Amino acid sequence: MLRIFPGIASGFAGPGMASIDQQPAGRPDSGLAYVPVAWLVIVMALSAYGLFSSWRLIGDFSLPDSVFFLIYGGLTGGIVTILWGLYLLGLAFNRSARFPRHYTIWQVVIIVWLVVRQAYLLLAPDFVFSAEALAYTIAEIAIGLLCIYLLRRGTGAEAVYANPETERPPVLVSILAALLGIILGGAIGACAGFFAGSLIADATDMSCFEGACGFFAAFIGLAGLVIGAIAGGISAVWRVNRRKKVPVA
Template sequence: MASSSGIPGGTPDNGQPPAGGKVPAGRPDSGLSYVPVGWLVIVMALSVYWLASALWLVGSSGLPDAVFYFLFSGLVADVITILWGLYLLGLAFGRSARFPSHFTIWQAATIIWLLASHAYALAVPGFVFSARSLAITAAEIAIGLLCIYLLRRGSGAETVYAKPRAEAPSVFVSIVAALLGIILGAVVGAVGGFLAGSLIADVTDVSCFEGACGYFAAFIGLAGLVVGAIAGGILAVWLANRRKRRPAG
């Protein structure tokens, strides 16, 4: 006799995992459902890097309005990507059943933004895109579509992200923890990177002509800021969501 779900050993017809958050029986996951999480971290790291390297736009003048608004909108998009991504990481760390659908929405929005930004740049005079930048964008879109495919219904991802919706991490808690982790991680990473860069410059006898050694230390500090911010945000979200929650009654 078939189970109440209509599929022996499968999930209920409403798409929800069984009570208690146990992994449903059925098609096993191949491990590829973790690829979207890794891609999410990479995109967030790139957003932090571009955000840190483009802070000179704040208070700058002399740029054409079309260029300034384009670059500033990119910074806003980076901030949204980081905050949204940290929430998605909270869902992923909590093995929430909401992660696949929420990731798909985020990835679709990211692809739309990439296409819209390139269309704007091509329509406004003064912008020039190289073949390399177009190839990178095409690769980003291709990887994003692959991640959406890996999390599709029936792919086996439901055996990994199978906890009930009630066990999903709080958006407010995840964002607050992430912001604190980003700030603390960025400070620690920047200071540690700058000190490490200064030490490396001294040991390797980097020339200080026209401040070259200082630029080297600043570059290492910027790298430390990016790595520290991402690591701090991820660690904070993981710590905030590691405790078990009661499944829905």
């Protein structure tokens, strides 16, 4: 007669035996560990949009000092955010075990920057209070804190980003590849966008009064520039880091 031992029936597993109530080792609890990567891409896209929208103000020394400092601070922060983010994407694409820690550091820096920027906007005399801007800042900080929470130990993220330390291309190589990808992707995207905008303007018989059709084509070209730069940078980092790597002895 087949006997069922109480230990096994209750889900207890002895040495060398797998528990029937336990999940296989290494399986993540959910796909929430990928949310920080998606938020990283969104933050980089917002930074790229801020760079291109503020570019025309560079060299305009007629602006008040407070506005001038905010613009140049935003440009510097945007560049650092994009370059640092491209490095983090390289880690994420390879599911490196270093990604959660490096992402957490990046996210903490972003949150500190958001707090400092909002405090500057509230204290500087040349700016007025905006409830909408404050709400956006609070939402960004909340999402950032959520992403840090999702990458903490014990959430299954360590099973997703579990690749051990490996011989990787130097950080400088990834940065140079990202810059080249941004330049080439931006140039291709701008040309394609301007060409598409011109075709749309011609196909719709858009009025060229006071250069309306030209402004439309330029706007589409600017959108293509942003999209191409982001796609080119991400693609370049991925191609550099996707090669097979030899584990460090």
